[in-house]
Amino acid sequence: MTPPESASGHGGLTRAARHPAQPADFLFGLFWAVLGASIAWGSWTMDRLERQGVEPYAVPGLVPGLLGLILLGFGVILALRGWRGRTAAQGEVAPSEGASDAQGKAEPWRIGLALLLVLGFVLGLLGQGPPFWLCAFLFVFLAIALFEFPERRAAGTLPRGLALAFLVAACAAALVTFVFQEVFLVRLP
């Protein structure tokens, strides 16, 4: 790990380092361009409040429209860059917010499971009938048990892992429910 050249105090201007455009940049560029165009179109067709005597340069759609056009421009540049497969001038090589953000460490099954669990919890359980404490318990228990499953099975400590998951989930669900419902007086979903 080395400090970025930018740290020399010249902002991003001294850096000549380059990195290859990602293959997904082309598709992302197209997506941003389409989104930007849609925003610009939505802003153009927005009510201009002429009957209220609002000047053309103060209409509510002005800023979103400009933002849409800028997004369209950036999207086109990104798509072109991705299409040409050319290297692009880098920005600051600073560690990003969220230090765990390094790519490549993530495993596909973990990504799928994480998404399944959070989507299932929020969209499938919350507000659909079961009490909050039960939803919370199920989510935490399943998350711990399933993510630890491969290691626990390999180490032969599956029952212990399940018992711990049960304990942690029960404590977390009870504590969160108690604090929010009884202390903060929030009517939980």
Add this chain to the structure above:
Amino acid sequence: MFEGLVLLGQSVLGFMDPTSLAYTFGATLLGILVGCMPGLSATLAISLLTTLTIKLPAHDAILILVCAYVGTIYGGSRTAILLNIPGTAANAAACLDGYQLARQGKAGRAMGIATTGSVAGSIFGILCLATITPWLAEKALAFQSYEFFWLALFGVMMSGSLTGEDPLKGWIMGMLGLFVAQIGQDGIHALERFSFGDPNLAGGLSLIPTLVGAFGASEVLTVMSERFSRPKVHAVDSIIPRFRDVIVHWKTVLRSGVIGVYIGILPGVGEDMAAWSSYAAAKRASKHPEEFGKGSVEGLIAAETGDNASIPGGIIPALALGIPGSAPAAVLLAAMIIHGVNPGPMLMIQHPQFVYDVVAMNLLATIGMLFFGLFLVKPLLKVLLVPRTYIMPIVFLLCTVGSFAIASRLFDVYTMLGIGVIGFLLRRFGYQMAPFVLGLVLGDLLDKSFRRGLVLSGGELEPFFARPISGLLAAIVLLTLLLNIPPIYRLYERAKLAVFGRFSRAA
């Protein structure tokens, strides 16, 4: 001058009650624990705590948030030193020498140095916060919509340029944040924009659930999708800091403090850049640059002083201008607004005491940081052994409940989840959330300032460029944009080489 000291004294005395002290130490400790855990950032801690403290009085809630902010940035140095993994992005520079010291059997000394460096940086930043904020707020009274428009855009552009590997992607996220802030009733004519007739969207996306999604849920998903292995923690020797280390390197402390505060004040540029810049400057000025990266005490002091000094630095523009200096400061700003405080130039006129209250909060947090840094090092290390598979589902649970608690609407939970999932997927392709958050917080200001400026000027764009500060900010924004275009950048490099090459030949 003396009036300021009196107000500061009143603020400090105002917090000298058992409840405030309990909040101070509890929140600082919580911040340190969160900072110790790789993957959990200061922004996550503050956004999550904003939801959990929503029912508290404003002063108590903001005290907790400031203490957690300071604690998190400091706590991240623990994992940087012991595991070579920065607890937060701000501590990445501390890995270089902190971990090398730990490998040499000096982990305790490294933590002592990190503590003293952090405290020194924090105190320097607090002094600047107390002196610069009133001055800047007074100057900002002369600012009009033109200046505020450029300041908002400047913040988003700088954040986009400096927080990721690709400025273009940073700017796209910034524009996206600015756009999301436009959803709902516009701030001047109350016309619904992009709400598609949905009553939930009429008021716009709630700020805090969106922030919790952007930093909380997306970080939880990121950490959950990675394999976790139980870390091997280095043995810890004596943690009592040697003040000689700081006294010998007083120039490094002072330089890093200045750099940290300066970078903190720059809108949208966070603690991580402050740490790297301080580290690089210390290396350039050092008599022993060859020791940097091999366990240099000077390097570790520079990094930790720089990042902690940038915390009060980032709060300065948030209070004086309403423009946050970093992503965590953006969340802090949002929390202040939710609690009825309106940061900006008028704050020093309407609520001058509040500015000094924030100074006092930073001071208390620093005392808490010193206390835990000296007396609770070894017990705190136990948190590193708690599997992340236990912590992350609970953090997500808190993200969910916290988002719901603000207005008891399931729609806010869906907002948090939607932004979180999109943020998680985008992060995997190199899109950072910090510019998005800056855009989200500054979107309303940018929209109102641009249209009000046009109304004032009768539709003319000239004042946006002709007024001195506006012109300067406009030039920086445009240069930032232009110099990231490869052909223009090459031209600039050639011109620079030609000019400086001639000077060096002449010499």
